[in-house]
């Protein structure tokens with residue numbers, strides 16, 4: 095209703111929500127927190143660099159790269175009340191609160207870019223020296239715990255890889271060997287410490303060198319997520335079905351079979367769920383040739 | 390004792406009560422269903438394959454066509470996935486507009502469900518009332534986005550349009566109006582004895598079944614699982630609003646009805662608060678590069694759509710097209726439990742159970 | 756029986772309310788200004804930058820360019836411009852990217868034809884389609 099109300103409501107929460115702003119406003123105070131979040135892997139800072147570069151070049155190859163015009167384009171189409179115009183970000187009202195709020199809002203986007211640039215500059219040295227050991231994610235302890243429990247019960251070599259996927263809200267990700275896939279999944283579901291009882295998503299991907307199955311599991315008990323992955327041979331992708339563990343895996347497996355040609359052993363009724371049994375080829379494979387190129 | 394023999398019956402693919410092109414092969418013995426086999430894929434358009442050749446912005450209009458009753462949440466899920474990968478900061482006002490449009494969409498979607506479900510089980514007039522209110526929402530969303538169903542409103546990093554003049558006020562006025570109508574529906578339907586006889590104790594499943602079958606949304610909450618991503622895995626700005634997660638214990642069709650009707654009420658609460666909190670003005674689009682290129686890697690995000698958990702998985706190679714795009718479509722998962730529910734049921738309950746699952750075939754088939 | 760009685764009362768109460776239905780084919784439905792209907796094209800504004808046909812998710816814009824009739828002018832002008840409305844999904848992306856507003860959306864949405872071929876709209880047709888242009892785009 096009123097701006098005061100807005101401020102009260104949103105500002106404190108913003109701080110919690112949004113580490114970048116914190117970093118810019120109070121980098122020293124917030125050191126441990128921002129550090130935990132900031133380096134976000136080298137990959138990400140590269141990305142930022144790339145973003146910035148794109149920005150610079152953009153004006154030049156605007157026309158060449160016939161692509162989407164976001165707001166930077168000189169297009170009169172954007173409605174005037176679209177307050178990206180710098181003039182509107184100036185504090186025109188005498189009301190201090192309001193001006194403050196606006197400034198905060200305007201600074202926000204800038205802050206994101208700036209904070210990252212600054213952060214990159216300051217942390218560049220640090221990153222260089224500790225390139226190998228990037229700062230652990232807040233989910234790292236969880237991942238360590240999962241890996242430890244799994245290794246303890248199922249043996250050392252069932253896990254091919256375990257890492258935090260920072261791009262995906264820091265979800266702990268475990269890659270198992272195809273042989274141990276079923277037992278790991280079973281373990282994740284029934285172990286009372288882990289209790290991943292809800293299968294949120296299950297699908298396959300063709301990565302050309304191999305197929306990959308991705309299962310996003312969730313524990314309604316502990317409110318934790320885990321991504322379970324397995325890499326399959328590209329010649330004859332075949333794996334134990336999870337449908338005995340989660341009934342909900344039944345159709346997704348049919349879908350992966352239908353569109354990717356991954357075979358699931360011991361599946362109750364594996365069939366081509368969308369395209370029908372007569373369909374030739376597996377459309378989501380990268381080497382799929384549509385029967386009729388033109389239509 | 391009457392002697393009966395087994396018979397194969399095809400329900401659909403074109404049958405109004407299947408809400409789209411959905412076929413159900415049922416084996417019946419007299420009135421009792423022995424076995425039911427859903428056949429889907431009639432509306433499979435290969436969205437995921439098409440998306441592999443498209444830029445991220447171009448994919449957004451395609452997502453409109455998956456769950457065409459709540460296109461806003463679909464728009465949001467892909468934007469959210471890309472934004473999560475790129476670690477983008479969304480301007481305040483854009484977030485509020487997104488929440489408003491998504492919640493309005495949720496109310497509209499539940500209204501369609503309410504109307505068509507009652508139509509399925511034989512009550513014609515609630516459908517007309519529900520569509521009257523839905524029309525008001527559609528008009529609001531048309532004003533905002535320029536289309537009635539396929540909004541294509543969100544963009545990576547924000548939304549396409551700012552709210553037109555007076556739009557927020559009209560939304561504000563809509564809330565009490567809708568509350569009043571909702572009360573009317575409760576008078577009209579909720580206490581009706583015939584309705585109760587049709588739905589009470591029909592299509593019951595337990596909490597464990599619901600989790601095992603990966604059900605989500607009202608289908609899960611009707612068994613007492615308190616699980617709403619808006620609350621428990623909060624995305625966007627949902628943590629700023631006060632609302633309850635409606636749960637029921639019974640797990641039958643009536644409890645699903647109550648959950649959904651309760652959710653309309655909760656959405657109205659969110660809309661009310663969002664209108665109040667929404668900043669007067671501000672940017673509606675974050676600073677994004679013109680060609681959106683998420684970093685190399687993969688991400689899976691999920692949000693709460695009216696039908697349940699809608700997820701989006703992106704595997705990116707750092708190019709402007711996704712390497713692999715996958716939608717976790719709630720209707721597809723929710724429908725899996727149908728054969729189990731139908732077994733041993735009365736033929737007349739088939740439609741009650743199918744309707745209660747609340748499927749959108751565009752979403753089932755992808 | 757109480758519930759049914761209550762329901763009937765609700766129905767009766769609604770009978771006296773204002774009619775909510777549209778009499779659509781007889782009366783046109785007013786659409787808000789942002790409504791995304793069939794495009795209007797201004798050939799003279801187009802600079803043949805190809806952005807619209809590149810962004811189109813369904814690839815339904817076909818355009819060709821030709822030399823400017825006046826040889827002293829370097830820039831190209833539009834020669835043909837076709838939109839295939841069989842597959843256009845009226846998503847608004849083409850009008851969003853166009854740098855010169857040469858293509859805009861109108862409020863016209865009636866597209867029914869007896870033959871599919873008639874859904875190919877060419878430059879002239881799109882140029883003449885100007886009955887319902889948006890307020891802000893009136894040129």
Ligand code: SF4
Pocket residue numbers: 807810811812813814815816838842843844845846847848849850
């Ligand atoms: S509205 Fe969309 S589909 Fe139609 S021509 Fe424009 S970009 Fe293509």
Ligand code: SF4
Pocket residue numbers: 800801802803804805806807808818852853854855856857858
């Ligand atoms: S984007 Fe606009 S100026 Fe460029 S070719 Fe298309 S209509 Fe012409």
